[in-house]
Amino acid sequence: MLRAGRRKAFQVRLARGVKIEGRLEETLKLAREKSIPIEEVPRDTLNGINSHHQGIALQTEAYPYVGLDRILDLAAEREEAPLVLLLDTLKDPQNLGSLIRTAELVGVHGVVLPHRRTATVTPAVISASSGASEHILITQANLAQTITGLKDAGLWVVGLEGSREAQFPGEVDLDGPLAVVVGSEGEGMRSLVRTSCDFLMRLPMRGQIDSLNAAVAGSVALYLVWQERGFQGARE
Numbered sequence: 001m002l003r004a005g006r007r008k009a010f011q012v013r014l015a016r017g018v019k020i021e022g023r024l025e026e027t028l029k030l031a032r033e034k035s036i037p038i039e040e041v042p043r044d045t046l047n048g049i050n051s052h053h054q055g056i057a058l059q060t061e062a063y064p065y066v067g068l069d070r071i072l073d074l075a076a077e078r079e080e081a082p083l084v085l086l087l088d089t090l091k092d093p094q095n096l097g098s099l100i101r102t103a104e105l106v107g108v109h110g111v112v113l114p115h116r117r118t119a120t121v122t123p124a125v126i127s128a129s130s131g132a133s134e135h136i137l138i139t140q141a142n143l144a145q146t147i148t149g150l151k152d153a154g155l156w157v158v159g160l161e162g163s164r165e166a167q168f169p170g171e172v173d174l175d176g177p178l179a180v181v182v183g184s185e186g187e188g189m190r191s192l193v194r195t196s197c198d199f200l201m202r203l204p205m206r207g208q209i210d211s212l213n214a215a216v217a218g219s220v221a222l223y224l225v226w227q228e229r230g231f232q233g234a235r236e
Contacts, residue, residue, distance in 0.1 A: 001060060001126075002030040004134035009036050011059045015043040018055035027056060050123060063121040066137050068146060071110030072153055074137060078109075080232065081177045082155055083225060086112040086143055088193050089184040090214060093119045097128020098215035099182065104132035106226040107233055111138045112146050143181075147196040150179045157181060159197035160221050161188050162211055166200035169221075174228040182218040 012031045020028065031038055046053045075082035085103045090096050096119040103111055119125060126133050147157050155177040181197060183189035203212065203220055
């Protein structure tokens with residue numbers, strides 16, 4: 001969050017007696033450079049915030065959601081075909097964080113969450129994303145209306161599911177302006193969202209297990225899309 005600099009930080013709380021080295025030392029250095037107050041507190045104070053803390057906590061303003069236009073503007077600024085990830089009522093913070101992490105790594109320009117019945121960007125999600133949520137643009141919107149808006153902007157919409165009528169990756173054009181929809185862990189996409197998709201895609205499988213975890217399936221799909229783009233922008 002300190003590196004991304006997208007929201008205001010008010011105070012760092014540091015557990016008294018914690019060993020300051022490595023990432024913790026780097027974090028405190030960044031806080032001092034940004035003139036953020038650092039207060040030493042009893043470890044129990046941080047336990048009351050989150051029992052899985054690593055000796056440090058940051059008080060900050062709310063997560064800065066953006067509008068869909070900002071996501072499309074970012075694609076234009078990068079001179080890239082838009083790539084947007086839509087998550088239909090994903091409820092597990094770990095799954096949401098994992099998908100945000102993958103999305104940021106492969107160059108997704110923005111993530112769309114519905115207004116209701118979904119996990120949002122909480123400290124647990126930020127942790128699961130390894131901080132990727134601070135670097136990627138995320139919006140909350142009506143998904144069906146968003147899909148219509150994305151189509152009007154020239155994007156094709158592909159929904160990920162395991163039904164027989166869904167096509168395998170080699171049968172779906174994943175190049176060009178694209179939105180990828182991943183449904184909830186147990187129910188998949190809602191009916192209106194599903195019927196709004198231009199294509200449905202399923203991942204080939206073998207073995208005895210009949211499905212992939214939502215975050216894993218979504219991550220595989222995003223890498224397939226990035227592969228079609230020639231791994232554009234990949235680090236050396």
